[in-house]
Amino acid sequence: MDPLQDNGPPGPATSVYVHVPFCRDRCTYCAFPTVADDPYAHEPLVDALLGEAARAPIAAPLRTLYLGGGTPGLLAPHLIERLVTGLRAHGPWAPEAEVTIEVNPANVTAETLRAWTGCGINRLSVGVQTFRNDALRELARRHDAEAARRALSLVADRWSGSWSADLLIGWRGQEVSDVRRDVEQLMRWEPPHVSIYGLTIEPRTALEARARRGHVVAAPESLHAEMDDTWSAVLHERGYERYEVSNFARAHHRSQHNQAYWANGSYLGLGPGAAGSVHPFRWRNLADPTEYVARIADGRPVREFAERVSPQARLLESLAIGLRTRDGLGTDELDRRFSPAWRTVVEDAAAPLLDQGILQLDDATLRLPPAELVRADRVVSEIAMMVES
Amino acid sequence: MNQAHIRNFCIIAHIDHGKSTLADRMLELTQTVEKRDSRDQQLDDMDLERERGITIKAKAASMDYLKDGIRYRLNLIDTPGHVDFNYEVERALQACEGAVLLVDAAQGVEAQTVHNTMLADQARLEIIPVINKIDLAAARVDDVSEQIENVLTIERERIVPASAKSGIGTKEILDRIVDEVPPPAGDPEAPLRALIYDAEFNDYRGVVMHLRIIDGALNAGDRIRLMAGDTRHEAVEIGIFRPGLEPRKTLGTGEVGYLIANIKTLSAVRIGDTVVLDKDRTSESLPGYRPARPMVFCGIYPVQNKDFDTLRNALTRLQLNDAAFTFTPESSEALGFGFRCGFLGLLHMEIVQERLERESRIDIVQTAPNVTYELVDTEGKTERIDSPAEVPDPTKIVEFREPVVKLDIVTPDEFVGPLMKLAIERRGRFLKQEYIGPGRLILGFRIPLSEIIFDFFDKMKSISRGYATMDYEFESFIADDLVKMRIMVNGDEVDALSTIAHRSHCQSRGRSILRVLRKEIPRHMFKVALQAAVGGTIVARENIAPVRKDVTSKCYGGDISRKRKLLEKQKEGKKRLKMVGNVEIPQKAFLAVLSATDD
DSSP states (O other), X not given: OOOOXXXXXXXXXXXXXXXXXXXXXXXXXXXXXXXXXXXXXXHHHHHHHHXXXXXXXXXXXXXXXXXXXXXXXXXXXXHXXXXXXXXXXXXXXXXXXXXXXXXXXXXXXXXXXXXXXXXXXXXEEEEEEOSOHHHHHHXXXXXXXXXXXXXXXXXXXXXXXXXXXXXXXXXXXOOHHHHHHHHHHHHTTOOSEEEEEEOOOOTTSHHHHHHHTTOOOBOOGGGHHHHHHHHHXXXXXXXXXXXXXXXXXXXXXXXXHHHHHHTTOOBEEESTTOEEEETTEEXXXXXXXXXXXXXXXXXXXXXXXXXXXXXXXXXXXXXXXXXXXXXOEEHHHHHHHHOTHHHHHHHHHTHHHHHTTSSEEOSSEEEOOGGGGGGHHHHHHHHHHHSOO | OOGGGEEEEEEEEOTTSSXXXXXXXXXXHTTSSOGGGOOSSTTOOSHHHHHHTOOOSOOEEEEEEEETTEEEEEEEEXXXXXXXXXXXXXXXXXXXXXXXXXXXXXXXXXXXXXXXHHHHHHTTOEEEEEEEOTTSTTOOHHHHHHHHHHHHOOOGGGOEEOBTTTTBTHHHHHHHHHHHSOOOOOOTTSOOEEEEEEEEEETTTEEEEEEEEEESOEETTOEEEETTTTEEEEOOEEEEESSSEEEESEEOTTOEEEEEOOOOOXXXXXXXXXXXXXXXXXXXXXXXXXOOOOOEEEEEEESSGGGHHHHHHHHHHHHHHOTTOEEEEEEETTTEEEEEEEESSHHHHHHHHHHHHHHOOOOEEEOOOEEOEEEEETTSXXXXXXXXXXXXXXXXXXXXXXXXXXXXXXXXXXXXXXXXXXXXXXXXXXXXXXXXXXXXXXXXXXXEGGGTSSSHHHHHXXXXXXXXXXXXXXXXXXXXXXXXXXXXXXXXXXGGGOEEEEGGGHHHHHHHHHHHHHHHSOOOSSOEXXXXXXXXXXXXXXXXXXXXXXXXXXXXXXXXXXXHHHHHHHHHHHHTSEEETTEEEOGGGGGHHHHOOOO
16 A cells, blocks of 8 residues: 555645734633734734735635734724735735635724725624623623624625624533524524634633633533534524534535635635645744734744644644535545545544444545534544544 | 560550650650650651551660669550551560550540450550540540450559640650560570561661560671571671661660661561571571461553553562562553552552552552452362452352451441441341440451452441441451452453452442443443443443534634644543543543442
8 A cells, every 4th residue: 555645735825814913802712822902013013914925925816815813803994905905916816716804893883894895805704702791791802792783783784795703602601592592693684604613711711721720611511512403403494504513604605715724725824823834834923923023024934833744644634624524525635635545544543433424435525424513523533543643 | 785674565556546646755755866856756757657647667666764773675666557467566566565555535445456455465465554635625534444444354443544745644654664564584595586577678778677586686797597588698787776776786685676687678578587596507486477468459550551661660669668568460451561469458558559659650540459369160279369350260160269357346336227237238247246335336247358448448437427447357268159240341341340249249239330430431422331241141231322512613713733733632641541442441430340339
């Protein structure tokens, strides 16, 4: 048997992630690289982001751009415009490129919506999390439920592009009935796309510190299954497709950017703390924005971590993210990228899962049956247990 | 040293009745130690003993005491305070002519007090009864005096009231020792015979033997022979305990002291052995010696196979300090390579485990303890087995014998009913019930050792709100309807969870073991079936339902290497779990048998 190889993704990088690290408040669960907002730092950051982009020009037409954070919506419209226009100047763009910005409901106004459209943004990701004020306060979210409703109404009435709403599940005190109320309330505005993430206690977050002191900080995990049943039933009824374990979309509204990640393709990450991957490497930038800006200005490197990913590790990654999707992984693409040796690796590592039908491998795809999608992370950790990486 | 001026004595007491404190006061009063140097409880020098407030290893101290113008040499021989060390207690008593019997004025006579007083009587020791802690508010001096009179048949007029903590009575006790304890007999003209009543390992000096010179004398530099071990050595250094080591040129008849002979391992020295001069070919050994024999066994395994050698080194080191502890390599399908370890009893096992944890940094899995069994096979051969894994096919067994002990429980009478029930449920046979004082009695049972090594002590304490105390003594091996019960996880036998049990107990014990396993084994992707079987019959079953859903976390801004690192970290964590088939079993589950309680 030939050894496992990594021939790389089918094409060059066509996705760019831009990290804007500023936040007015730090959410208690957030482990992203963020810093307290400093309006004077906005403009130098945008210049630095463009500076970093200039170091790695995009060859193929860009298909997705994602402004995440942090709170990119904090940037003044003219800075966002300068950023997006500047990035356009660095290379060709596909005609229908998806350009997303993550926004806090507090930043959504008729003016900002207009301005964002004006700079070429055609997709919004609105961080609603929940409509319960006590939970929003506990999670230290910037907005309250009323602000979320106002933002959603504005988006539903005036936004012509695609958009998504994020909900957070599993906060302290949440009941299954709260999940139903949150999801049903969200349906009033008929978002084309919904992301529902479980609250995880990440290291170096306020929640983790509280948990370490012995406080209850999350809903019991035993409730998650029933919560999932609840939201997935509501969304299914409303015509959403669960195309990834945490993501639901109406027809033609899947996130192109996320799908690029999930295919384990190449993408660039710009900004402090941003991660990128171009075959056969992965890297991450240093997280401190001041240092980042200074180094870009001086022409010094900003990557604090880079690795050549082994074919074994790359296969594990592909499984870890690909098995969370409804479509799973195409066997032709797996054969092409990793050589048919991937089959031995998977068959050895996942024999009991394949035997029990928890993992399915047929001529065209390797995937979880729809009913098993909710256990994707567990399946992956079982497989990871058994493969060398 | 003039033999007539020597007094050798020990203090016998129940745990916490104040033995170490009294010893400290004696050392201070005789100026053997300066008061300002004295840590509390001079004689307990192992941390563990200090923490638990009990003495495990016997220690000694020689004190000089002036009475009526004569300087006496009082040798205190400290005895271990627990049933597991019965043999060591007996040997220590053999080195004395007198015993101070210490009884707590609030607690009264306990099972151990009765037991040790009996041993002291058998050794023909002069007993000086003392009631300690008389200044406690809860002291019941009259009641306790009555108990001493009734149970121990000692006249109450002879009792010394004392409080070791505040020094009350200490001088009177010393005076009584001088007046009542006879000086050692022994023939100074006879060839040397010395009793090894204890030994300890010192990193720099090797083995330090504790000796009582019975006959003759020992000089530094003598060529000596250990009779049971039949080994020859040079007496490199001899001396007395002050309580530190103080070298001497000679130890005469009746004296107590130490001997260092360049011996590197404690297992080369046997407690109860006789030291003679190598040139004396006809000497007879002192009575009572028998090799220490472990009665309780458990498996100790490294969680990671690569730690096997490290574990072996750690166990070897422990054995240097504890000759009664044994270990031999064994392997288990579930746990890989490890060791079967033997202990004198359950407390001894606990002590060794705690020291192992403290002194080495290896993650270990320990299996539930079992006693040693005797099997008679179809050819009439008798064999000892120390592990359920060694049980042969039932058709090859003619008799399956287990160790049975005589158990004494001393308790306030209000708990008699439930304690009786507990002992009888555990296959105990009731032997006697005797009042030893107002509202306090002693219950006697004959009971299989296997039934009291798990949780009997804790149960007894909880039933009696802490008041009852117990002591036991091995009697004999007795045949019964014993079988091996196997535990299966998804059809795979987990050999480390097998137990030997009485046939009539298998169903309820099997159920409770499975219930504990169900709690300890995490949910898997698939259903996990647990079964307990005797021969081909399933006697209990449980299922662990599969995981339904995971918390699905967000992938941080395309930072996929972070996700991969997380998986790798998880993998490291899981490596520390043992796998049986596809099922991960945490270490705690291997103790299921221990924490399982019968219905």
